[in-house]
Amino acid sequence: MTVVAAFLVPGSPLPLLNPENGPWRPLMSGFARAARSLAAARPDAILLYSTQWMAVLDELWQVRPQVSGLHVDENWHEFGDLPFDLRIDVELAEACIAGSREIGVSAKPVDYDQFPIDTGTIVASTLLDPEGRFPLVIAANNLYHDGPTTRRLAAMAAECAKAQRKKIAVVGVGGLSGTLFREQIDITDDRIARPEDDKWNRKILQLMEKGDASALERVTGDYVKEARVDMGFKHYDWIVGGIGGRYFGAQVHGYGPCYGTGAAVVEYRL
Amino acid sequence: MAHGEILAGFLAPHPPHLVYGENPPQNEPKSEGGWEQLRWAYERARKSLDELKPDVLLVHSPHWITQVGHHFLGVPHLSGKSVDPIFPNLFRYTFSLDVDVELAEACCENARKRGLVAKMMRNPKFRVDYGTITTLHMIRPQWDIPIVGISANNSPYYLTTEEGLDEMDSLGKATREAIEATGRRAVLLASNTLCHWHFHEEPALPEDMSQEHPHDYAGYKWDMRMIDLMRQGKTDEVFRLLPQFIEEAFAEVKSGAFTWMFAAMGYPQIPGELHGYGTVIGTGNAVMEWNLVKAGLAGAQRRTAA
Numbered sequence: 068m069t070v071v072a073a074f075l076v077p078g079s080p081l082p083l084l085n086p087e088n089g090p091w092r093p094l095m096s097g098f099a100r101a102a103r104s105l106a107a108a109r110p111d112a113i114l115l116y117s118t119q120w121m122a123v124l125d126e127l128w129q130v131r132p133q134v135s136g137l138h139v140d141e142n143w144h145e146f147g148d149l150p151f152d153l154r155i156d157v158e159l160a161e162a163c164i165a166g167s168r169e170i171g172v173s174a175k176p177v178d179y180d181q182f183p184i185d186t187g188t189i190v191a192s193t194l195l196d197p198e199g200r201f202p203l204v205i206a207a208n209n210l211y212h213d214g215p216t217t218r219r220l221a222a223m224a225a226e227c228a229k230a231q232r233k234k235i236a237v238v239g240v241g242g243l244s245g246t247l248f249r250e251q252i253d254i255t256d257d258r259i260a261r262p263e264d265d266k267w268n269r270k271i272l273q274l275m276e277k278g279d280a281s282a283l284e285r286v287t288g289d290y291v292k293e294a295r296v297d298m299g300f301k302h303y304d305w306i307v308g309g310i311g312g313r314y315f316g317a318q319v320h321g322y323g324p325c326y327g328t329g330a331a332v333v334e335y336r337l
Numbered sequence: 338m339a340h341g342e343i344l345a346g347f348l349a350p351h352p353p354h355l356v357y358g359e360n361p362p363q364n365e366p367k368s369e370g371g372w373e374q375l376r377w378a379y380e381r382a383r384k385s386l387d388e389l390k391p392d393v394l395l396v397h398s399p400h401w402i403t404q405v406g407h408h409f410l411g412v413p414h415l416s417g418k419s420v421d422p423i424f425p426n427l428f429r430y431t432f433s434l435d436v437d438v439e440l441a442e443a444c445c446e447n448a449r450k451r452g453l454v455a456k457m458m459r460n461p462k463f464r465v466d467y468g469t470i471t472t473l474h475m476i477r478p479q480w481d482i483p484i485v486g487i488s489a490n491n492s493p494y495y496l497t498t499e500e501g502l503d504e505m506d507s508l509g510k511a512t513r514e515a516i517e518a519t520g521r522r523a524v525l526l527a528s529n530t531l532c533h534w535h536f537h538e539e540p541a542l543p544e545d546m547s548q549e550h551p552h553d554y555a556g557y558k559w560d561m562r563m564i565d566l567m568r569q570g571k572t573d574e575v576f577r578l579l580p581q582f583i584e585e586a587f588a589e590v591k592s593g594a595f596t597w598m599f600a601a602m603g604y605p606q607i608p609g610e611l612h613g614y615g616t617v618i619g620t621g622n623a624v625m626e627w628n629l630v631k632a633g634l635a636g637a638q639r640r641t642a643a
Contacts (some may be wrong), residue, residue: 123535137462139464144463
């Protein structure tokens with residue numbers, strides 16, 4: 068089996084930068100449980116897509132063998148710095164670039180010193196693989212790509228891994244409901260901004276737990292629209308594309324707010 | 338009591354291609370040139386800025402996006418290397434800049450007084466966005482004038498365009514009050530493109546100008562209509578049409594810099610001077626100046642008249 072694990076995780080830096088804050092502890096605990104599952108799955112590479120790495124011209128793939136540095140989030144700068152040190156599976160990333168072109172998606176490699184790695188990629192890689200054991204393949208979120216294109220890209224990337232006889236974990240990094248508190252709040256009182264968003268998020272997570280992907284497909288459009296879901300829920304498309312469209316259930320390791328938005332750490336049963 | 342003033346405002350777009358085309362020593366990638374009309378437009382703007390001799394440059398950039406409030410750079414000196422996440426092949430620029438923190442704090446405080454959520458950015462490791470850097474390099478490559486950097490709160494995208502631009506109007510008025518109170522002679526820079534429809538692939542040689550033209554005719558016509566109104570000083574008409582322009586031309590002025598600048602200047606009904614217009618991967622870019630000194634609304638002429 069090529070895909071040995073799959074996760075949906077949030078890209079907000081708030082829990083990582085404030086791990087003791089009460090409302091964010093469920094997410095931190097969820098990340099810890101997901102990290103243990105990932106370690107047990109022992110993938111050869113993590114196929115990661117973050118909604119926060121935005122591209123507009125091509126599908127971009129990171130191909131620098133080692134990317135390290137320190138990032139300061141443009142919105143949450145007061146909470147501290149985000150150091151990172153990522154290893155890239157260059158062989159697989161380059162195959163994905165060729166594969167993207169073969170499926171009609173213009174693609175380019177990214178290999179530049181101090182290229183700005185996005186917050187979501189740093190958060191997910193830090194919390195899912197704290198020791199940096201597994202190399203990454205990182206793909207950008209091209210803003211002009213729709214859900215089906217995102218699925219095709221992920222499916223292609225999984226095929227590339229299969230061709231290289233590699234086991235992979237598929238990770239989609241992004242939020243659930245997108246209503247954010249737009250004023251300063253006491254973070255110890257953080258909550259999902261709107262009750263109807265909370266209801267929607269829980270409904271979606273329950274469908275995932277049941278493994279009812281087809282029911283979820285039927286309501287995703289309304290969910291995206293009514294709950295202002297992060298980037299049209301394309302990070303979920305990435306996961307579904309990467310795992311071949313099927314899962315048998317899911318475990319919600321953690322669910323909670325990130326400054327009013329919804330966030331969850333979900334592991335899919337494959 | 339100190340009485341500062343705004344000397345001028347510039348529409349000063351930030352395609353990194355302009356820095357790339359100029360080949361300054363700070364930028365790693367080297368080009369054969371390109372986008373000359375826009376770069377020469379900036380040369381004219383630079384001369385005008387030089388004559389104004391401002392104490393400070395304030396820039397509002399759509400590539401420092403914040404969700405909670407309007408943020409201001411609040412560290413006296415910032416340096417580093419800025420790599421454009423969209424065009425890393427063109428823009429990898431080593432920057433070093435000084436911030437007028439006192440003025441930034443005054444802007445922030447005034448914004449709060451006007452009911453906006455506003456924050457100072459105090460993290461010394463913060464990497465300044467490429468929009469801010471490109472605009473500042475193109476208007477003043479010497480980097481010898483302190484700056485105030487202002488984020489683009491995403492309210493025009495998260496709320497309605499009108500609600501978001503209302504916030505930018507308040508931000509502009511707060512900025513003006515801060516400039517006046519701190520005694521600064523200031524120039525404002527609105528780092529915005531006009532029509533923002535663009536091509537989705539680059540030519541093999543990015544500076545191959547045989548490939549450069551407006552993305553579409555409708556967008557080009559919108560740009561010319563708006564520039565013509567600006568050149569005539571019909572500011573009220575420009576702002577009446579602005580929401581429609583934003584909607585139909587996907588204009589980047591939606592992010593708020595243009596409204597912020599005009600609100601700060603008091604929406605003067607004076608002709609803007611077009612230094613030049615050109616496209617960059619199909620987007621429409623105008624370098625324009627509203628010189629309040631020449632118009633008698635600021636500086637020596639106003640003091641003489643008084």
